[in-house]
Amino acid sequence: MTKLNICIDIDGTVTEAYDWIDVANEFFGKNLRKEDVVLYEIEKVIGVSREEYDDFYRVYGKLIHSKAPIRDGVIPALESIFKNHSIHFVTARSKDMTSVTYNWMSLYQVPYDSISLLGSHHKVKKAKELNCDIFIEDRYENAIELSKEGFTVILINCLYNQGELPENVIRLENWQQIYYFINQFEKQRSINSSYIFKSKNAFIASA
Template identity: 50%
Template sequence: MKRLNICIDIDATLTEPYYWLDICNEYFNKNIKPYEITQYSIYKVMGVSREEYFDFYNKYKLKIHTEEKVRKDGKAIVNRISKYNNIFFVTAREKSLELFTEAYLTLNKVNFDGLYVLGSHHKVDKARELNCDIFIEDNPNNAIELSEASFKVLLMDTYYNREIKENEFIKRVYNWNQIYDFIEEMKFNQKVI
């Protein structure tokens, strides 16, 4: 019986979506609330230039990624589905964070079969290479690109991806328990284990 190849984004998918907001607000002297983050480009939400945001990110990226919390039930569900499926974390984080990211997953005791730190938001080629059956993602542009390449996407709900409509390839999910239920249903319908 076939194991599913499940690709999972990390930031705001495995982890809480607004983990960076307090640090960012303090740095830029803002008071942005999570519900105000209605677009993926953080620098636009903050009202700063792209360069100013990347200066901030480069200064605080290790702190941000160290302190981010795994979403409720994320670890438990990933570890549960990893018993019968292949788990591949596919992240757009810059390549210099690869060892750091692996250490974060290991420290948080999240099971996985592979980690791919792409340094790019374009994930279709890696999904093809991994023969991905389901891609769990939060980035609206990634969800569209993956769905246009005929990959099934579970779009983890955030304020900044609400304009994305469900279709044949994109299903909106609100928590990890829904993800688990979807995977179980998919396996049952495809008669895979």
């Protein structure tokens, strides 16, 4: 068995992707639905300036993160993965979200080896430091940036992350599929220590 280093984003990846809508609707007087969220940049979805959104996030960010629902299937998948592999959460959240992040992980008893709050969407450097084998993301631009550096990326499907994907990025719908993919990847890596995922079509055909 080959032990893998799994890097995982938090917001929209282990949390529900549209957890901010109700608070934003009330604050901005909107009536947004999840079907309206076709862009990653929340301020563009709401129709406000970046400065207005930043003001909103400064007031309500910690509340949103503390109340965020967890995605279906996350805990059983991560508990099984954690038995054999390392789990490292790598998030664009800033350092002032440290307490609320750790508290949320504790609330749901999420297993992990480390949490890195970068304050930036640029995750390549941290992925290299962690010797990442698979990176699980919900932001399209992050997936592309990581893929260009040779990382295997799972992009969990959301309305706001559509687009053409390179061969080393696979779009999956849920954590059951993610767990299956990691198992298949580990089996191939055990057979061939230099294995690099290149054929999402073959994976989809076997799923």
